[in-house]
Each structure stands twice: as structure tokens, then as C-alpha cells.
Amino acid sequence: METTPQNHNKILYIITKSNFGGAQKYVYELATEMSKLGYEVAVACGGKDELVEKLHQANIQTYEVTGFQRDVSIFKEIKAFFSLIRIIHNFQPDIVHLNSAKAGGLGALTSRLLRVPKIIFTVHGWSFLEPRPRLWKILAWFGSYFTCLLAHKIITVSQHDFRHTNMPGVQRKLTTIHTAIAPYPLLPREEAREKLIGKTLTNQHLSNLWLVTIAELNNNKNHVTAIDAVAEYNSSHANKIFYTLIGSGELQNSLKEQVNLRGMTDYVLFLDYVENAKQYLLAFDIFLLPSKKRGVALRSS
Template sequence: MKILYLVTKSNWGGAQKYVYDIATSFSARGHECVVGFGGNGELAERLEGAHIRTHSFSSLARDIRVFKEIKSCVDIALFVYHEKPDIIHVNSSKAGGLGALIGRLLGVKRIIFTVHGAPFREERMLLSRYAIYIVTWITCLLAHAVITVSKQDERDIARMIGVSKKVTTIYNGLTYDLLPERTRPKERTTYILTVGELVANKGLAYALEAVSMLKNSGKAFHYTIFGEGKERSKLERYITMKGLHDYVTLRGHKTNLEDEWHNYAVFLLPSVKEGLPYTLIEAGRAMLPVVTTTTGGIPEIVRHEETGLLVPPKDSIRLAEALSRYMDDRNTAKKHGTALHDHVVQHFSHSKMIVETAKVYGLVGKKA
């Protein structure tokens, strides 16, 4: 069985990790997997390291440019025609729409669309949000099946006309073969961690406002952010303006963070828009207590006062209060971190994600 995966960008984010995990898993099961994407980022490097065949579309990017869209459409059509896949699995709005349309026109037997957080929930002009909603709806109509990564996304997508019977939720998952060491910094300083792209959707400006409040209240902490993105210069200006250089470090992108998690006491994810973030599952695997927001599928991972602390998006004061609580009450922090670990191990496993995806592919009972 040949499976073709399409995703718009080749950087390393949640959608790209998902594509990598799915493609490598089905390749290991004997299927021929090919991945197409825009650019030549970390996803490309990782897939090549895993001996997965790739194809980069120079014209495929997130921003809309009319002539590039035409070229992307032609390039993807030629690629699909040449590859003749049995299944096309599309991810993200642009690659999803183009891939699903071309797949239908070329008679691909099975087209799957994964929604990584409903894109029309992003903060944009109203007209843009309507346009994205329509594109998402058309993509869902063109697909034979739609996967959402959270029940919240499933509810949003299932409201679309003609789509409800196609939609199923399959949670992102990790492997838990190696349990984390339960050593944490013992000193008075609380080390706080965020991992994510430096983009507006991650709400990092609100996190910096929150830690500025903590600084002003005399709390002993250090906040580290791993990631890169177009908001970096804005965040650097805020750090300078608020005198946070001794309290905040932008570490940039790091390929492997497995050796970092045990160095921190609290994980912070201040997002204003999410699907189902892998980083929260990774925090749970590392037994870190989590402060995060109620957006998207986050409450399906983090249950307030049980497996972490939830606050409304864009609320710096509540973020600061939640962080302060964990700093002052380390017993509760440890209790929540342990409970989150137990929760993600039970509900967010890699093996379950692959089994459920195989069912959507129609591979159950075949060589799956």
C-alpha cells in the first residue's frame, strides 16, 4: 500500500511531528510512505534520517500568493499523478485543500484530512476567518474521512453541513518506554519551561507579562523558552523593556529536548489557539505540573485542579497567579505532575494513535 502525506510547512511543530510519527510507523509496517511539504526544514531532515522518501515543493508556503498557489497546484498534481498513491493523507489548511482536490480529480481511492486545531478559530479579520472556514469545509467534503486531534475540534468540524459522519477523533500519542527520572531542582528558584514556536498563537507575550508580575512580586524563578519564530524580535523587545534579562532566556530551537525536561519544575503553555499540543503530553511524560489555557483540546489533557491548572487565554494575571501557586505549594505541583503522567500514559499513547489511524485508512484486517 502506497501512502502519500502532504503538509504545508517542513519546520518542526505539532503537525510535522504527527506526520513524522504516522509516516515512520506505517513505513515500519511495510507500507510505502512518501511525504511532500514546503521548504526543507527539520521535518525533511528527520524523515530522510528515517529513510522515508520526501519531496519538497518550493512554491508551497502558508502565506497566500496567487501565482505561487497556481504553481503549487500544478506541482502537487504532477507529483500525485506520478506517485499514484492508494491513500493521500493531507494535513494543514493549504496542503489539505490542494491535496484533497487533486486527489479527487485524479481518482485516489482514499483521502484523509487531519485537522490540527480548527484554523478558523485563529485571530484574524472576520472575512479571513469566513474564507478559512469555507476552505476547511470544502476540504472536509472532498476527503473520504476527517481526523480531528481533539473532541473540541470534532465538535467544530461536525457542525459543518455534510461532514458529521466522516469525523473521528484520534488523540496524538507518545511512547512511554523510558520513564523520566523524578529528579527536580531543589533550590529556592523555580525553573519554568515553555516549548513552542515563537508565533502569536502560542500567547508568549502574555507569559512574559505574567513573569514580569512575578518579578515585581519578588518571586525567585527563571523562565526558559525553547523555539524559534517570527515573534522573536517582539519578545526580545519586551524582555528588554521590562528588564527581564536575568529572568527569561530564549534558547532558540533544539532538536532533542529529552535531556532537558528534568531540569525544570513547571511547564507553561500560554496558548491562545491550539489543537492538541504534543508538548503537554511530553510534560506529562516528564511528570511536570502544567499551567496552561482552556483553548482548543487542552482541557482534554489538563483537568483543572487534577492534572494541572487552567486559565482563560490572554489572561496574564491568572497565569501569574497559577505559577505563583505552584511556586508556593510544591506538594500540589508534584501531585498534579504525577496525575498528569498517569493520565497521558492511559489516554495518549502512540500505539493507540497508529491502530486507530489504520482503521481510518481501511487497513484493519489487511496488512496494517
């Protein structure tokens, strides 16, 4: 059932990074759909990457949050704090919808200080569940708890994250809304392979088992283990795995170095970010999403 704007007609979505991973796709789809329903929508994020480009194409207003990045830096946190103060003050949203841990903490604090009527926080996987040192996980838990106390409503995208939200005074705010992907067309196998990697490379690997991962190249996604597993398999089997990684990220150079050290350059292909990558899924025999921490993945996007 469609909704129409009533008392709350200005929505500001805030997310840390502007690449186009699962959380960014979530924000993009919400922003564009709510705009179609008549809400005045804007998105604030760090950087000017694919998310910002797509939002501009959809005529969605964007703001760049100065200092927003995934890693912690006190100086940049302060810059991001005052940047968010300016953005929220200028846009005057009725609803602020926060996505990702850092955007959640700073966004909830600045929204409360500026008396935003409604603050929503979507959890795309709790950061304190990441395989990190114990002290880091404790600090991440308290940071997440602080965000939840400031938010009016908390959305988890999986029952896994819902069950791990063991925070006093938070349960009444909590709900689970699963992400979903609308039906989409798939290219036939031969056409998908030729369009994605070309005829020459396709012919070189016709006898191989085709494996693909579509994900940002960061530590949480655990490509390191996947590459090691493929290398181990190929070292002891005549029928090799041809592994394609679709996505960009800060670990790209180190992953390529790992592939080189394992002698796997002929069997591992890096394709960077691919627009509408899901249409090529039939090119592959197996889809793999390695992850150290994941409630639910919005893939393939």
C-alpha cells in the same frame, strides 16, 4: 493489532511546513511506522528543515512542495498547486493523508483531480477558531468546509475540534483519534539543567522558580502574553521566575525585543529548537503552553 498493506500500499503525507512542531512530529511518526509495516511512504512539504532531515535519516522519501508557506499568497498558491499535481502524478499514491489547513485545501483539490482513491484530512486545530478578524474567520471556515467535502475521511485530534465541526454533510466522515506520546526517559533535575543551559547559568538561578514552554514561536502559541505575565510577576515578587522558551519560529526576534523592553533579559532564556527536548522536563518546576487556539497539543516533543 498490526495491519499489513492490502489494496492501498502507497501513502503520501502532505504538510505545509517542514519544521518539527507537533503536526510535523505526528506526520513523522505515522510515516516511519507505516513504512515499518511495509507500506511505500513519502512525505511532501514546504522547505527542507528538521522534518525532512529526520525523514531522510529514517529512509523516507520526501518531496519539496514549491510555494508552500503558512501565509496566503496567490502567486505561491498557484505554484504550490502545480507542484502538488506533479508530486501526486509521479508518486501515484493510493492514500493521501493531509495535515494543516493549506495542505488540506490544495492537497484535497489536487488529489480529487488526479483521482486518488482515498483522501484523509487530519485537523490539528481549526484555523477558523483562531482569534482573527471576522471576515478572515468566515473565509477560513469556507476553506475548511471545502477541504472536508473533498476528503473521504476527517480526523480530529480532540473532542473540542470534533464539536466545532458544524458542517453539513461532513459528520459521517468525522472521527476523533487522540494523539499520544510513548513513555520516555527523563534526565534527573541537576543533570538536565547542566546539559540544557550549563552549570554557570544554572547556579545563577538556583533560587528562582523555573518555567518552560516548548513550542514553535508563532502567533497562535501566544508567547507574548506569557512573557508579559512573567514580567508582571517578577516586578512584584522577590522570588523571580526564570522562563525558558524552547523552540524556533518567525516571532523569535520580536519576542526577544519584547523581553528587552520589559527589562527581562536576565530572566528569559531563548534556546531555539532542542532535539528530544522532553528529556529535560525535570529541570523545570512548571510547564506552560500558552495558546490562543488549541484542540490538543502533542507536547513535549
